[in-house]
Amino acid sequence: MDAIQKRFDATGKNGLPEAYLLGFSTEGDGRAIxxxxxxxxxxxxAVYVPGTESDLGNIEGGINRMVNVWHEADAKSDGKSVSTITWLGYDAPDSVWKDAPFPNYAYDGAPAFNHFLDGLEASHSGDSEPHRTVIAHSYGSTLVGAAAQTGHLNADDVIFAGSPGVRVSGADEMDVPKGHVWNEEADGDPVPDIGRWGHGGDRFIIPSDQEFGANQMTTDTEGHSGYWDETSYGPSRSLLNQALVVVGKGDNVPLKPPPDPWAHPTPGRM
Incomplete structure (x- = not known):
């Protein structure tokens, strides 16, 4: 609650817009939107879905990530308005090793996520239809995949970061227009390859695999949690790429080159 109040108190500082508390509960591990x-x-x-170990007690990290996305997206929006949302509306796995290998957290949370996206559509009162991006980190991407698999994912673009797998084996199953699924895998992030055996769909394929069909965005951060980092010289490339997609400028995102077919492949990857 102190972290949420801190965000409200930051309104107006460095151009940050008003904050809106769209959901809150202290039951179980807690919920906050x-x-x-x-x-x-x-x-x-833009709607961000966090992953394993996320709960109300550490919501500040998720809030700050979407503050960073808002600043960079707003700077590239050509004067159009931007809203970035931290959606902790599900019971995330508590443990990487004991809970995250199982899909029930994703499937249990998927209906609430789909309903939330539908609610954003229904409540919108702008002059034109909004452009909506889902940003999912780690196990949050597994939930988003389950949401697309079991219902209608009301989004125009999907960004995965450090994904362990999304329950389906191809971008064409993500319920968004062709070419609008994006992926980031940073150097030194162990989660994608570890997760493929549990969440890689019927072919053990994850969004980082070429055959999945996602746009592989360049990254300049390291490890599993740095995709929203600022650096000493400004925003990271990983963060900037997300912001470009959020404002509908995905064509400006630099992509990784296809892998060398003569290189020794990792099992399940090309």
Whole structure:
């Protein structure tokens, strides 16, 4: 609660827009949904789904990530309004080793996520239809995949970061237009290859695999948690790429070259 209040107190500082508390509960591990900027009127909406070990007690990290996305997206939006949302609306796995290998957390949370996206659509009062991006980190991507697999994912773009697998084996199963699934895998991130055997769909394929069909965005961060980092010289490339997709400028995102077919492949990858 102190972290949420801290975000409210930051309104107006460094251009940060008003915050909106869209959902809150202290039951179980807790729930919280916090927006930067009014999603009902925003031209561009981005909804972030965090992963394993996320709960109300550490919501500040998720809030700060979407603050960073808001700043970079707003700077590239050509004057259009942006709202970025931290969606902790599900019971995330508590342990990487004991809980994250199982899909029930994803499937249990998927209906609530789909309902939330539908609610954003229904409540929007802007002059034109919003452009909506889903950003999912780690096990959050598994939930998003389950949401697309079991219902309608009401989104225009999907960004995965450090994904252990999304329950389906191809971008064409993500319920968004062709070419609008994006992926980031940073150097030194162990989660994608570890997770493929549990969440890689019926062919053990994850979004980082070429055959999945996602746009492989370049990254300049390291490890599993740095995709939203600022650096000493400004925002990281990993963060900037997400912001470009959020404001509908995915064509400007630099992509990784296809892998060398003569290199020794990792099992399940090309």
């Amino acid at each position: 916090i927006a930067n900027g009014n999603p009902d009127t925003a031209d561009h909406q």
